[in-house]
Each structure stands twice: as structure tokens, then as C-alpha cells.
Amino acid sequence: MGTDILSKLRDSYLNAVLAGNSDEATRVIDQGLASGVIPSKIYLDVLMPVQVEIGARWHRGEVEIPQEHIATQVTLRQMARLKGLLKTRLKLGLKAVVSSVEGDQHFIGAQAVADFLAVDGWEVDFLGADVPTDHLVPFVKARGAHIVCVSCSLSSLVPVATKLVEELKKLNPAPKVLIGGAAFAVRPELATQVAADAYTPDPQQAVTIARQVCGLLNAENALGLFLRKLGHSVHEYRKLRGMSQQELAGSSDLDRAYISAVEHGKQNISIGAISKLAKALNVTIEELLIGADY
Ligand code: B12
Numbered sequence: 695m696g697t698d699i700l701s702k703l704r705d706s707y708l709n710a711v712l713a714g715n716s717d718e719a720t721r722v723i724d725q726g727l728a729s730g731v732i733p734s735k736i737y738l739d740v741l742m743p744v745q746v747e748i749g750a751r752w753h754r755g756e757v758e759i760p761q762e763h764i765a766t767q768v769t770l771r772q773m774a775r776l777k778g779l780l781k782t783r784l785k786l787g788l789k790a791v792v793s794s795v796e797g798d799q800h801f802i803g804a805q806a807v808a809d810f811l812a813v814d815g816w817e818v819d820f821l822g823a824d825v826p827t828d829h830l831v832p833f834v835k836a837r838g839a840h841i842v843c844v845s846c847s848l849s850s851l852v853p854v855a856t857k858l859v860e861e862l863k864k865l866n867p868a869p870k871v872l873i874g875g876a877a878f879a880v881r882p883e884l885a886t887q888v889a890a891d892a893y894t895p896d897p898q899q900a901v902t903i904a905r906q907v908c909g910l911l912n913a914e915n916a917l918g919l920f921l922r923k924l925g926h927s928v929h930e931y932r933k934l935r936g937m938s939q940q941e942l943a944g945s946s947d948l949d950r951a952y953i954s955a956v957e958h959g960k961q962n963i964s965i966g967a968i969s970k971l972a973k974a975l976n977v978t979i980e981e982l983l984i985g986a987d988y
Contacts, residue, residue: 699729703740708747711765712757719768723776733779737806738898741776745769745802766802773805783815787922788908791839793821793830794875795846795855803875804845806897811843814901827854831861834869840908842869843900847876849884856888863889870907872900922959924968927982929957931975946974 703726710718726736748765751757757765792808794801801823808820819837821830834842842862846855859871871890878885878893885893891907894900909915932942939957943950947970955961956971965979972982 699726699731700735700739703731703736704744707740708744711744711748711768712761714761714764714768716768716771719772720775723772727779733776734810734898737773737776737780737809738896741769741772742802742806769802770805773802773809777809777813780813782813785817785923786815786910787919788816788841788910789819789837789839790816790841790843790904791819791821791830791834791837791869792843793825793845794823795844795851795858796826796830797824797851797854798845798847798875799823800845800847800876803847803897804843807843807845807872807874807900810897810901811904814905816841816904827858827861830858831865834862835865839869841872841904843872843874843904844890845875846873846878849877849881852877852884852887859888859890870904872904872907874900917962918959921956921962924963924983925957925959925961927984928953928971928975931977931982932957935975937975942971942974946970 703722706722706725707719710722723736723740726740727733745766748757748762752759752762790808790811792804792811794804804822805820808818812818819833819839821833844855844858846852855873855877859873862869862871873885873888873890873893874895874897879895882893882895892903894903905911910919928942932939937945939950939953942948943953946953946967948967952961952967953971956963956967968982969979972979975982
């Protein structure tokens with residue numbers, strides 16, 4: 695039944711964007727949401743395949759360039775709208791750069807990867823289409839990106855992607871690199887020519903792989919991340935309550951230096967101490983763990 699709904703949504707959405715009817719496109723998406731299809735599913739299983747279909751029709755000469763461009767603009771707006779409906783996870787404190795390779799005008803797939811990473815809590819710089827390698831590499835270095843997601847749609851640009859990944863891997867520290875795009879979707883064996891850390895055709899899976907290759911799920915990193923987030927939360931709630939570290943130390947019966955270490959994510963804090971801090975900050979333990987700015 696799920697597949698049936700999705701295929702109906704795809705048909706209606708395709709007709710709406712082919713007619714360049716933005717309001718109708720919105721109505722179709724709203725209808726999907728109202729029938730219980732989750733936003734990420736509509737994003738990946740309605741918008742993306744319809745975009746491929748529109749483009750395919752354009753390539754076959756069945757759709758004029760203006761029609762394809764209008765459809766793309768309508769879909770970009772729907773992508774942004776659905777992204778807004780997805781619940782953004784806690785900030786991970788990790789940076790990602792997402793870009794299409796030099797010479798590549800295709801950017802919708804890269805936009806999808808950027809959106810799903812942002813929703814997953816990554817700090818994302820999305821650079822879009824056709825980014826020159828000798829500008830992209832210094833940008834990645836300056837940003838201190840943990841991962842670079844490279845989109846390549848044209849087989850003829852695989853050597854450019856290969857060179858880009860080589861240059862990125864020369865950086866110190868070298869970012870992790872994830873590749874994807876229509877060039878590899880058509881011929882997955884091409885992905886093995888590029889010395890990236892991973893390849894996937896799927897933006898949602900890209901998020902899981904990004905977490906894995908960046909070591910987010912290692913016990914040590916996970917603990918460090920948790921402590922940094924908790925520290926940030928304590929700091930934010932303390933400021934919200936207008937308290938100094940000394941005042942918080944007094945009302946939580948903890949040492950000021952201990953509070954400072956907690957706020958800097960450097961203290962392997964006990965549950966008992968978390969409970970004392972939560973009480974002193976007038977929040978529940980859960981609220982303190984979730985963080986003040988969410
Ligand atoms: C629309 C389109 C265009 C538009 C692009 C503008 C835009 N809207 O972005 C325009 C008109 C500019 C265009 C131009 C060309 N195009 Co074109 N285009 C397409 C088409 C039909 C759809 C692209 C699209 O938006 N897809 C929708 C997205 C969602 O799909 P996607 O890009 O594959 O991304 C998905 C995954 O690959 C993945 N993904 C993408 N990037 C990444 C990155 C990472 C890290 C990860 C994890 C995942 C990931 O996420 C997406 C989710 O599903 C594709 C066909 C296709 N099957 O995709 C051809 C296609 C990419 N184009 C092609 C060609 C040949 C061209 C032209 C050379 C045509 C020409 N003769 O002029 C030019 C080249 C221009 C250039 N220099 O880039 C070929 C490429 C063949 C190849 N392997 O080399 C394709 C595959 C069509 C075909 N079958 O022949 N194109």
C-alpha cells in the first residue's frame with residue numbers, strides 16, 4: 695500500500711511540476727504528508743525520482759529547457775520545505791563540505807546530501823555546482839571540514855573527481871571523503887577509481903556512512919561528544935539563569951573549577967553531579983542532556 699501511495703504521489707507530482715504549477719506541487723506534497731508519508735520518504739522517493747524523470751525527458755527531447763528549469767526550481771522549493779519539516783538532531787560539532795566537481799552543472803543530488811547531513815546535526819557548507827578544485831581544496835582546509843561529500847554526475851568528470859580526492863587527501867589533517875552522483879549510479883565500478891573513503895548512491899545512507907567514517911560511533915569519540923554537548927548545555931542554561939560559575943558552584947554544592955571543566959566538556963561527570971547541576975539550574979536531567987538551544 696505504501697508503494698501504491700508513493701507511486702500515485704510521484705505521478706501527481708510529476709504532472710504538477712511538468713505544468714510548472716508550484717501551488718499544485720505543494721498541494722500534492724501536503725496530500726502525501728496528510729496520508730502519513732514521512733517527509734524524508736517524500737523527499738527521497740517522490741522528489742528525487744521525479745527530478746530524474748524530468749531530466750530524462752529533457753534528455754530525450756520531450757521536455758523543453760525552460761520547462762525542466764521551472765520544474766527544478768519548484769522541486770528545490772519543495773526540498774527546502776520538506777527539510778524544514780524534518781526534525782533536526784542535536785548539533786554534532788562536526789563540519790561537512792558538500793560540492794559538485796569542477797565542470798559539473800548538476801547539483802540537486804549534492805543538495806539532497808547537504809540537507810540530510812544538516813538534519814543529522816552536521817554543520818554543512820553546501821557549495822553547489824561546478825566548484826573549481828583549486829578553490830575547493832583551500833576552502834575545505836580553512837573550514838577544517840571533517841568530511842567532504844563530492845558529487846559527480848558525468849563519467850567524463852571522474853578524472854576530475856579523482857584528482858580532487860587526491861588533493862583533499864594531501865591536506866593535514868586530511869578530511870574523510872564520500873563520493874556519489876549519477877556518474878557512479880550508472881557505472882558503480884567507476885567509484886573504485888576514486889580513492890575516497892566510501893561511495894553510496896543514497897543521501898540518507900551517506901549520513902550513516904559519514905558518521906561511521908568520522909568515527910562518531912567509536913566509544914571514545916562518542917563520550918567526548920556527549921561531554922562537549924553536556925558542557926555546552928550547562929553553559930547555556932547557566933547564562934539563561936544569569937548565574938556566574940561561582941554562583942552555580944554554590945547552589946549545586948560543586949567546585950567552581952569542576953563546573954568550568956564540565957562546561958569545557960573535559961569532565962567525566964557522574965550522574966549524581968548532573969542531577970545536582972540540573973536542580974541548581976532549575977531544569978530536569980532530560981532537559982539538561984538535550985541542551986538549552988534546542
Ligand atoms: C537534469 C539534468 C541535467 C541538467 C542539470 C541541472 C540541474 N537541475 O541540476 C542540465 C540541463 C544542466 C544537464 C546538463 C548535462 N547533462 Co545532465 N542530467 C540531468 C538528469 C536528467 C537529472 C539530474 C538530476 O537532477 N537528478 C536528480 C538527482 C536527485 O539525481 P542524482 O544527481 O543522480 O543524485 C542522486 C544520487 O546520485 C545521489 N547523489 C548525488 N550526488 C551525490 C554525492 C554524494 C556524496 C552522495 C553520497 C550521493 C549523491 O543523491 C541523489 C539522490 O537520489 C540526469 C539523469 C539522472 N539519472 O540523474 C542527467 C545526466 C546526469 N546528464 C548527463 C549529461 C550527459 C549531461 C550533459 C553532458 C548533456 C549535454 N550534452 O549537454 C550536460 C552536462 C552539463 C555539465 N557540464 O554538467 C548524463 C551523464 C552521463 C554520464 N554518466 O556521464 C545523465 C546521467 C543523463 C544520461 N543518462 O545521459 N543535465
